[in-house]
Amino acid sequence: MKYNRANILSKVGTWEYNVMTGILDWDHVVKYIYELNDDFEPTIELAIGFFKTTAIKERVSELTRNLIQTGDPFVEQFEIRTAKGNTKWVEASGYADFNNEQCVLAYGTLKDISYERDLDSTLQLTEEKFSKVFESAAIGMALVSPMGYFIKVNKELPRILGYTEEELIKLTFQNITHPDDLSKDLSYFKQVLNKEIESYRMEKRYIHKLGHIVWAELSVSIIWSSQFTPLYFISQITDITEQKKASEELQREQQRLYQTIEGANIGTWEWNIKDNTVIYNNRWAEIVGYTLDELQPISKSTWSSLVHPDDKHIPDKNIEKCFSREIEFYECEYRMRHKNGSWVWINDRGKIVEWSAKGQPLLMLGTHADITQTKSKEQELRNTLDLVSEQNKRLLNFTHITSHNLRSHIGNFQMLLNLLPDEPDETKKRELIDFLITIANNLQETVHYLNEVLQIQTNLNLQIKKINLYNEVEKVLTNLKGLISESLAIVYNLVPPNLEISYSAEYIESVLINLITNAIKYQHPDRIPVIHISVRENLKYIILEIADNGMGIDLTKHGQKLFGMYKTFHQNKDARGLGLFITKNQVEALGGKIEVESTVDIGSTFKVCILHPHNLASASG
Incomplete structure (x- = not known):
């Protein structure tokens, strides 16, 4: 029996059974399918033994008898167990040649169809899974024809658009797309049909059955037939109307904020936390003596590199508290280095204005105000209060010193003056008078020094x-x-x-x-x-x-x-x-x-x- 390379590649083997001699002949491919050596000599009994179950063996025996007795051909699929114990699916066919109404030769093919059977099972399983996902998806899903008609929709899409399933099946997506978005949608749609792109994603507006706008994120891919013709589109439609409203309100709020800030001569910053990109306005740069061009390339490190090393922990700690939602917004003061080398006092305010669905911070906005003059005045006031307090202490001390020293001199004066009239001895009187002169000189010196100290205390005639x-x-x-x-x-x-x-x-x-x-x-x-x-x-x-x-x-x-x-x-x-x-x-x-x-x-x-x-x-x- 002849076989060729095509038989091997297609996994199709041939068999012949000589009814007159009882000899069964298998080609190389059949033996390959059964995982047998080329020298294996088959018999009808051995051949039937390879089929997996008793029921299959009985069915094969029946088909073989009918073939030999009546000439009825057959083509059926069976499960076999090979010589090595592996399970395979085969497609067996049988035909007969008769001479004088007696079968003389039976023959046929044996094809390994294990891959096709596995593929069919996989496709069936995939279709079942897709069907489950399609029906239970939390987003709207639809199968759409190449003409734009809804072929099938899941339960969520009618809820989003306000139509019943039956109503949607009668419509095209063009019927319910906002006119301003239709041309863009159709352009992508045609590019997929022309195989220019495999899929597309866009934000678009649908018109709800009640007439209002529904914002959606649309994701579209295509399914092709085995002949490479378009079967249908798979459209996934996520309702983002609320997000859009929030985003638009945020933009309006930002615009109002920026207008207010421009009038207040305040620096602004906008930090995209996910991308770690930052936007500063011109005033932000002016506060530290720069233009925005001079600070390029701008990033978060542009700010952190200018913060005083001793103050860096102040904003960092506040930002961490915002991230953990310990506080809603922060306000703090710290120093930043000016282009001229001086330190500028900054009032920094910040707030996270956008969070992800998982609670991660996405966008933070804030302001910088130059409060250097205010801080300087505060310091002047503190210094003045400290000075007044210190001067009061010194003056109080001075009062005690003055009182003590003058009382000492006056007491000595009083004592000597009391002794002088009663002293009969002229020599001793002279000594008392000399003592009085000495005390007077000491008193004069004390008054001189006390006056000098008093001038110091009160800053009289002080020139700086x-x-x-x-x-x-x-x-x-x-x-x-x-x-x-x-x-x-x-x-x-x-x-x-x-x-x-x-x-x-x-x-x-x-x-x-x-x-x-x-x-x-x-x-x-x-x-x-x-x-x-x-x-x-x-x-x-x-x-x-x-x-x-x-x-x-x-x-x-x-x-x-x-x-x-x-x-x-x-x-x-x-x-x-x-x-x-x-x-x-x-x-x-x-x-x-x-x-x-x-x-x-x-x-x-x-x-x-x-x-x-x-x-x-x-x-x-």
Whole structure:
């Protein structure tokens, strides 16, 4: 029996049965289908044994008998079990040749149709699944003919469009599409028919049966026949009317907001959180000294790169609270770096205005307002209040000092005056009068110093001007050259040559003289004085430091009264206890402060904290 490559490729084998000899012959393909070796010799009994069930075997036996006895041909499909135990589906056919009304030869084909059967099952299952999805879908679905007629619709589509299923079947999609959207829809529709595109998606408007507009998201694909002709379109229609209304209302709200903002000279920002893209208006950039072109490419990092490092946590924390819905909107204040290097105070407000269906933030809007002047005025007010409070404390202290000192002198006067009339001895009278003169001189000196302190407390006749601090130190060192040379002191002026302060020339000279002369006056007996005069800065102060290697001060013992009037801490005959008291009052009168670090036998460092020029105006009046 001959077979060819076509038989093998088509999985169609042939068989012959010689009725006269009882010999059954299978070609190579039949043996291949049964998963047999080529040397296998079949018989009728063995052949029937490959069929899977008893019922099938009986049916094959019946067909074979009828074929041989009557010549009735057959073509039927059966399930077999191969020599290797695999299950297959085959299509068997049988025909007969007769001679003198007696069958002499039976023959036929055997075709492996397992793939086709599996495909049919899969297609049937797919159709069943599609039918279930089609009917139970939460969105509208329809099968649409190439002419646009609704062939079949699910239960949701009539609900969306207001028509019954029977009414929709009589309509085309063109009948219920908004005229302004029809041409675009038809264009896509034709492109799919012409195989230019496989599918399309668009937003469109349908006309509801009651006449109002239904916004929908339409997704369309096509099903082709085996002859590659269009069978029908599958249309998926999602009602987005409410989303559209919300979006339009949001746009109107944004427009009103932008108009209000433009009139208020406020910067705006719009952050698409999903894409992490940001839109700023011109005013937003102007607040920090830029144009929008200068800030390109614009992103969220454009903002974050300008926020003061110490303030970055402030907006970040507020945004996190909005994301977690802990707060509905936020308002906070922080600093941003201006193009000129200064820091601009910003009032930042933000609100998430759009969320996804899963509760994820999508869009956030906000404003920036420049509040630098307001913050400056607030700082001025705080400085003024602090100054008034400090002056009140100093004046109260001054009152106590004045009262104590004057009572002391007056008490001595009163006592001596009471003794004078009753003293008979002229020599002792003379001594009493000398004591009275000394007390009078001391009283005059006390009144002088108290008046000087009072002038400091009340800032009388105080003139503030720009002073080169390096030059001022040099001038004082020149004036003290004799004292410095006599003590063999070494003084280093480490102040930057170009540093300027806004200060009273009289006060800074007095402060420098007091602190430098103290450093020399209280030098350590075992070494020559070495004095370093330097400057460091922070956001609020220029800090003038005068460090020496002198005797040092026991701050545990004397720290609380270090700057008190008439307080001395070393056995120096020239010590009056006024220098540090006056220095402290002079420094504090201009909104500053004075601090000290000291170790006995090591030395002292006095730190004069001078307000930066932009802070001084509010502190001095």
